Amino acid sequence: MTEKITLRPAALDDAQVLAQLWAATFPDKFGPILGDKAERVLYDWLRLSQRHLQTTTVAEIQEAVVGFIVLETPLAPRADDGRWLWHALQLNNGIFGALRGLLLMVLIDNDRQLSDNEVYIEMLGVDQVWRGLGVARCLIEHAEEVARQQGLSQLALAVVSDNTLAIQVYEKMGFITRAERCSRLFKWVTGHTGYYEMAKQLSTVNG
Numbered sequence: 001m002t003e004k005i006t007l008r009p010a011a012l013d014d015a016q017v018l019a020q021l022w023a024a025t026f027p028d029k030f031g032p033i034l035g036d037k038a039e040r041v042l043y044d045w046l047r048l049s050q051r052h053l054q055t056t057t058v059a060e061i062q063e064a065v066v067g068f069i070v071l072e073t074p075l076a077p078r079a080d081d082g083r084w085l086w087h088a089l090q091l092n093n094g095i096f097g098a099l100r101g102l103l104l105m106v107l108i109d110n111d112r113q114l115s116d117n118e119v120y121i122e123m124l125g126v127d128q129v130w131r132g133l134g135v136a137r138c139l140i141e142h143a144e145e146v147a148r149q150q151g152l153s154q155l156a157l158a159v160v161s162d163n164t165l166a167i168q169v170y171e172k173m174g175f176i177t178r179a180e181r182c183s184r185l186f187k188w189v190t191g192h193t194g195y196y197e198m199a200k201q202l203s204t205v206n207g
């Protein structure tokens with residue numbers, strides 16, 4: 001059976017379900033950094049900052065949120081919302097937990113500068129139950145549409161180098177690997193040796 005997938009901008013009411021999805025789809029990142037209460041920290045971060053919500057599109061099937069994509073564009077660049085992460089961490093993990101979490105987040109943060117011709121996929125995730133149904137394809141095609149509307153010529157992203165499944169999905173969607181980044185620090189925090197920077201060149205409206 002083919003499920004109908006619909007997309008819409010995320011809203012404040014989605015903070016809870018997005019926190020669940022973030023924690024479930026990126027346990028390797030958020031678990032070590034945010035601790036046992038990762039989902040709760042993410043919920044507080046989302047509702048306090050709202051910056052991520054403004055740059056998130058959710059995918060729904062049968063009116064339930066089943067996936068998300070977070071996009072950074074030259075018109076909506078990454079905001080400096082570290083202070084809201086700090087508040088969310090402090091609320092749930094206390095001052096020392098907050099210091100630890102913020103430090104780890106800063107250490108592994110990919111501070112690559114957004115180029116002025118691209119849309120950057122900050123995060124993409126689909127609920128395990130709903131994978132393999134074209135939800136990620138739909139969300140990536142949405143990112144392409146956003147890029148075209150803004151006259152931008154490429155999509156870019158980073159994916160940990162042992163996430164074979166996601167790499168296969170991206171390659172199938174036309175992404176190629178541009179660079180591999182490795183660091184001991186990254187491995188120490190996340191358990192992954194490094195990550196690939198991938199990009200997809202988009203054809204312009206005129207050709």
Ligand SMILES: CC(C)(COP(=O)(O)OP(=O)(O)OC[C@H]1O[C@@H](n2cnc3c(N)ncnc32)[C@H](O)[C@@H]1OP(=O)(O)O)[C@@H](O)C(=O)NCCC(=O)NCCS
Nearest residue numbers: 025124125126131132133134135136137165166168169172
């Ligand atoms: C990676 C992820 C987003 C894929 O989501 P999905 O909704 O299952 O992917 P889709 O069903 O849209 O598949 C997109 C394309 O990849 C292909 N694909 C999906 N799973 C695949 C697999 N295991 N192996 C090879 N190709 C695969 C699909 O066939 C589809 O191509 P097609 O439309 O030509 O058939 C999902 O597995 C996920 O959330 N993983 C955890 C978080 C993560 O790793 N995010 C990406 C890292 S930034």
